[in-house]
Amino acid sequence: MDLDRLAQLPTESIEEIRCNHVLEHIHNPEQVWCEFGRILKTGGRLEILVPHFSRGWLSGTHKRAFSLPAFEAFEVEGYAPKGQFILVDKGLRYAQHTSYNSKEILIAAPVLNWLAGQSTTFCERVWCYWVGGFDEAWFVYEKA
Numbered sequence: 001m002d003l004d005r006l007a008q009l010p011t012e013s014i015e016e017i018r019c020n021h022v023l024e025h026i027h028n029p030e031q032v033w034c035e036f037g038r039i040l041k042t043g044g045r046l047e048i049l050v051p052h053f054s055r056g057w058l059s060g061t062h063k064r065a066f067s068l069p070a071f072e073a074f075e076v077e078g079y080a081p082k083g084q085f086i087l088v089d090k091g092l093r094y095a096q097h098t099s100y101n102s103k104e105i106l107i108a109a110p111v112l113n114w115l116a117g118q119s120t121t122f123c124e125r126v127w128c129y130w131v132g133g134f135d136e137a138w139f140v141y142e143k144a
Contacts, residue, residue: 006035016045024050024062033071037084037143046085046141052092054124055133066137068092068120085141092116092123093136 003026017036023029036046051057053065068090094112116123116134128134 003032003035006032006039009035009039011038012041014039014044015041016047018047020047020049021051023048024057024064024066027063029064040143042143044143045088046139046143048139048141050137052128052134052137054128055135067124068137068139070137071139071141083144086144087139088142089140090120091138092120092134093138094132094134 003022017040019032019036023032026032040046048071050066050070051059051062053067057065071085071087092113094109094116116127123134
């Protein structure tokens, strides 16, 4: 969907939004976040997948990098009403793309991704600098 057309959608008209590698390409994801909150029905589901700041965002078309606390900042900075979204789940993916990962890393990816899920804070503060960055961060929200 063309994100410029979100404003044309009626309020609370969508039950589920899946945003897969989109927000990093736009200048103002905060505005899109607000529109998601407006058009999503109460109890609706919002799934977001973005490149992680430590490795996955290094593309000439990307405008912004994301970390796990990034979307919490949208509430804190007033882009979305506090408590509008309830975080259901979040995580990191270490190895996702075959274009630059070795066969060994891809075989070990499920284990590395499981380890990353054990302490995402440790992973963002230590692992991504010592072991290597993460390809993706993902979030699942429910509208309150």
